[in-house]
Amino acid sequence: MGASKAWRWGAAGAAAALALTAGCSAGGDGEGTTGAPREGGVLKLALEKEPECLDPHQTPTQSGRLLARPILDSLVYQDPKGTLHPWLAKSWAVSTDGLKYTFNLRDGVKFTDGSAFDADAVVANLDHVVDPKTKSLLAASLISAYDSAKAVDPKTVEVTLKKPDSGFLAAVATPNLGIHAPTTLKDDPAKLCSKIVGSGPFQSDGGFIQQQGITYTKNPDYAWSPEGAAHQGPARLDGIEVQIVPDDPSRSGALTSGQVDAVTALPPTSVKELRGNDAFKVHSVLYPGANHSYWPNTANGTLADVRVRKALRAGIDWKKIVQNVYFGVYEGAEGVLSKSTPGFDASVTPAYAYDPAAANALLDEAGWTARDGDGYRTKDGKRLKVRHMWSDPSVETLSVQIQAAAKEIGVEFVEENLDGGTFVDRLLKGDYEIIDTGFAAPGPDVLRVLFSKANIPTPDRGIANNMARYDNPVVEADFDAALRATDPAEQLKIYAKVQQQLTEDAAVLPIYTSTSSLTARSGVQGVAFHVDGSPNLTEIWLES
Amino acid sequence: MTAPLVTVRDLRVDFPGDVAAVRGVSFTVDPGTVVAIVGESGSGKSVTARSLVGLAGERATVRAKTLEFEGHDLTGLDPRGWRALRGRRVGFVLQDALASLDPLRRVGAEIAEPLREHRTVPSRQVRAEVERLLGEAGVPAPEVRARQYPHELSGGLRQRALIASALAARPDLLIADEPTTALDATVQRQVLRLLRARADEGTAILLITHDLGVVAEIADHVHVMRDGVFVEDGPARRVLEAPEHEYTRTLVGAAAGHRRATPPGEPAVVLRAENLVKTFRLPGKRVLRAVDGVSFDVEAGRTLGIVGESGSGKTTVGRLLMGLTRPDAGSVRLDGSAWTELRGRDLRQARRRVQMVYQHPLGSFDPRYTARRLLAEPLDVVGVPEAEQADRAAELLGQVGLSPDLLNRRGRELSGGQAQRLAIARALACDPDVIVADEPVSALDASVQAQVLDVFAEIQERRAVSYVFISHDLGVIRRLADRVAVMKDGRIVESGEMAQVFDAPAHPYTKELLDAVPTLRLNHL
């Protein structure tokens, strides 16, 4: 989902839940470093949203990962292209059955509280994640295969999995499995929500203060940057001051008035404006995974009819709307997946072209032939109505334009801005026609998350990601095949087929591909993005 | 004979958009004398007084051929000059001491204000001086009173405190604007004596009043004012005993009142009060026995006067008579049946037979109603058909001396006298046997009082209705009552035929009341 959104309602997290086994390619487009990097200075950063809890072990938010990353190192580093590198683990070995991971730990690593990093620390951390007392909202899924860990010797850790999991190393690389100083883990998990201690290039004595932010100071002893990182050794910045500013105009105003050096997730209007301004630079990266899309309820309601779904897909000029709303800051979508996703099947693109004549024909064919006084199509005296349920005001403009466009082909979009509780309630009951969200993920695997029958949200299942409520045995079979496939090429082939089937079924109405952005004054250099799309704060330096 | 302290010649005061309030008056005030300006409300007497201290009002234009204080011209005085005059040379006492003393400040602070302002005593001695002044003004326990707030003092004490504050900086002239109007008779008398005593000590006093009785009590010289001019001047005794101007004569006549002849015969009892008791719970578990064992008869076609000072319980008696409150004990019987025994329709029908005229007629009128609707309301009740209501209403107005032209006016658009007449007309509309009148004229000017009382008298002669007249004003009672009951602290201390009570009071309280009234004891009337 578009991380650029300031989700106001908690339940929007349903949509906001970011790719957990995160990873995304595409480096920032903001290179072009001039001159030699300068040491020192404090980066002032305004962030659009805040985590409920700073401890990434407990909550899975993007902002939590962003804020924890400067403090917590991980055993393994995943570069923006997805490749794994040694970090706190010098090397690792995987047993042939895929059940045992042995990590050889780096020497001389110290936590900023002075304690030493060793095998016990790793064990304590992994156990902490799965400890029920931590009430981790992600542990079970992130390392669901985790069974136990033991310190073979101070520099060797052996992790046992219950079942093979090829995603385990990538999970270990996320800040969500970052390594806390073990002394802090003994405390009440609540304390970790505001203050964490790790071995990273920065530390924060004051910790995170809700709605306010966090201040980092540099860890001068840092000497264990991940292999393959652009910058090695202690951070060049003396510190980072992060302020939480959810309000878009204020964030943009704070940047332009020089109050902060950089801001995240500026709205497209501001991005468009600043693009022409040399004093500022927009750094951004396309999220891989599913586009920001309208997810039609394929199970019941008016959109259960594939002809109506197809009519919407063809009858609304989605690209023009995206261009209009986001001024080219976001790209229009051309398929089920974002173009930057490995395995994106370009052959489906023609199906997503604007063709109002076809749309009208489809609607006629579906029996929505009559028109009422307001110009909407009707069938059996009932108006062709589509309820779009959302709980994020920032999508309003988009919704309004889509609504207007839908009226052209005689479809009434009813916009329902709901509070979190109602949203979740109706989501679980399937009481909606359309939900909008995106879902960032590193590969076509995300299709399984989004369209497998098991992931249809129900009151029993709880919240899950198949919001299209899509249930197609053919596709289910393909998913199984993809899981079993050992050859990556074979896997991509299967997923291409799935994309074609989904296009045929019009199971999703894709709108645009989200980008993660960091807009900064031009003196802010070394801006890059992590694999999950969040800005990499540790390599930044200031020209002046 | 010394030079006059104040000399005023041809004083004129205008307010923009209004008729001139004062249209050329001249007078002098000598030290040690009391000069009174008498007039009804709107005559311009207060404006005249305030002009002497430069407080006629922001919008007022004050002109005078001469306006001198101790020979100094006041007409060109700047604000600073006026302030030096006020308080220090001229003290000013206003009518209502409760409103004229700042309710948020202690009495002592108010009295000290002129002392501190004009630095007449060193600040260390201010406190002692305040207590001395209070004592001088006849306030007992001045050290306690000085620390109290105005609302904690009785009306008399408050007025004395106000006088003390006006006299604090030892002014040469004291202007007293209706200084006793809000007071009960006995207290009024004490305050007037205090003023007279100050005059005798040498202070010049300019007394503004509507009450000729007050004038008779203390004034040396009097100016009768009407519509912004003096219609008559002269020594007080001469003016009161031999008024030359017609208006003065009306005033004197109204104030003196007259006795009426009691109709002969043995009348029947219409309304009987038996041992009425009514208590009210006060904050702090105290209980007020507002009415404490009161009995009397109201006889057909005759008038019972209930006299008492404020707080004596007479108003509660009125409400009990109306059946609007239930007595705790005793009963009120109308033709033998008690209010408490009546229910529903009977009760409502019985109610019509006893009507009330209130002190403030406007309060008894629905503010939205015109006179026509006000009269129609009781007419509806007694079943007068709508077609006849207009005629009846006009007839009723005629009975109280009002023109039918007033039918379309609302209560607020009527003068005080007109409103009270309308209230009487309204009470008559139900053709009642008894009218209870609670201080029906005390809010009215003297000459209007007389007219309204005349209306009451005429109606009784014509319709043989019984009155219960509740008043603190012995003059009013004397004018109308056949029998009198004197109330004090919820009890009737004395009752009997009017002549008997007034001429030969038996109870000391009755005597005190009668003594205190500053009536014009003028033999020839």
Add this chain to the structure above:
Amino acid sequence: MAGVLKTGPAGNGAPAGTGRAELVRLVLLRAGGSAAVLWGAVTATFVLLRVMPGNTADVLMARSTTASAETRAQLIADYRLDESVGAQYLAYLGKTARGDFGDSYVLRRPVTEVLATQLPHTLLLVAATLVVTVAGAVVLAVLSARAGRVARSVFAGVESLLVAVPPFWLGLVLLTLFSFTLPIFPAVGSSSLSGLVLPTLTLAAGPLALVSGVLREGMLRALHEPFVLTARTRGISETAVHVRHVLRHALLPATSLLGWIGGSLLGGAVIIEIVFSRPGVGRLLLTSVQNKDLPVVIAVVLLSALVFVVFTIIVDVITWLVDPRTREAA
């Protein structure tokens, strides 16, 4: 309140209770009555939140679409969501009475800790607003009461305008003018004094205008009271008349208004904190209601009800101190 001036005389002349003991009694009495109000506020909030749609656990889980059923069960057990409403209510009531608001569902920390980080910002804003309101209102009222007729109606017009302008829009305009366009004041942040200026002005504008209007009307009314005329006949200066006599009377109605405003500023702070991106209880409240974070919501409700109650008591005490006439009623 001309009516106040017409309180009947006590007559008996006995000194009314002016002692401090009476004041203490008044405060205790009010505080006692307020306890009931607080209880009512907690109960009402609890009931309302219970009838809100969506199970708290599901709303919590919504932040992670991939959390397991085990976690959900753990959450439900931890937060006693499986117990009967009555049991939950009693548990809350008991803990709340002991000052223990429990842990925030969403923020995973004790509510008291969360509040402790947010409250200072809001209190600072509210305090600054009150100061600006009172100081501004007194200055405006005194100036306008002594000004001429025309100037007075200009003052009144500006006041009406300030009251009518929606605060969020005013904030937006101020922010655009003095922060985005002319960078005089910071667009974000609460730590600095300059960051406090715009939010305070925005929040104070309406109350200031209201109080100033009431003060002026009170002063004008008091100026026509006989005691002011009496004071003038004593030869004291106009300034002394205003300060010693007039202003005090005008303060009485203004104080009750101010008490009401003070008690409800917390609500106004919500909008201001959103518009100005300030940390604070207001924003915390908004997100907590949205997240059904019951412990935080109850704590904030209780807090604001407490603030309301405290302001009411303060107003009572001030009235008691300023106006001796009200003392007997107490």
Add this chain to the structure above:
Amino acid sequence: MIRAIRPGLWPAVVLLVVLAAMAAVPGLFTGADPDAADLNATFAPPGPDHWLGTDENGRDLWARIVHGARPSLLIGGGAVAVALLGGAVVGVTAAQLGGLADQALSRSLEVLLSVPWLLLVFLVVAVMGPGTFPAMVGLALVSLPGFARVVRAEVLRLRAAPFVEAARGFGWSRLQVTVRHVVPNALGPVLALATVTLGATIVAGSSLSFVGLGPQPPTAEWGAMLAASRRTLSVAWWPAAFPGVALTLAVLAITAVGQELQRRADGRHL
């Protein structure tokens, strides 16, 4: 009842009439469709084609402001109407029952008063979901205590008023007296309060829309328009300016009329 309108009040009265007309018959003021998005004319500045310019969807702002009058005023108006009715019921009940019931009702009102208004509305909206009606109910709950208090006080005052007593003295029954005197006389102050409250409630309603809890898009509602305009403030000022001006003017006019009513009602008490 209808007395001359003070000259100073004329602009307010005229404005109110215009607003009411806008709310009732928006077609009189504009032919444009408030929801018609014109993607080729986004952010058109004020000019001859679009008097007040267009917003980010190319919708005509004048048309949206005109059509926005109804929902914007409806929330406030509806809330005050509900509050008035509810307040009247509670107030009359409290005054009639007296004693313990009166105490209990007064305390309950205090509870309502002690919760910040926005929170109260949040709660209601959270229960009922966002939209015009829930916002209305929430805001009604906020102003209900005020009405209940005034109604209660009026009933108590009028019941003891001499003219009511006098009417009883004529033999009217309690019910007749209530219908003839108590209700009509209480109406003045209550209506005055309603008008003054209306202004405040309209502001409150727009605040709700501003936070996104009011009427849903594409409904042209002034508060919602302002909220939307905030995101594009750096591009165009007019979508942020004109709805705010409309809102302010409406509240000004209503408050001015309300204050006048209040003055008249107060005057009658004397």
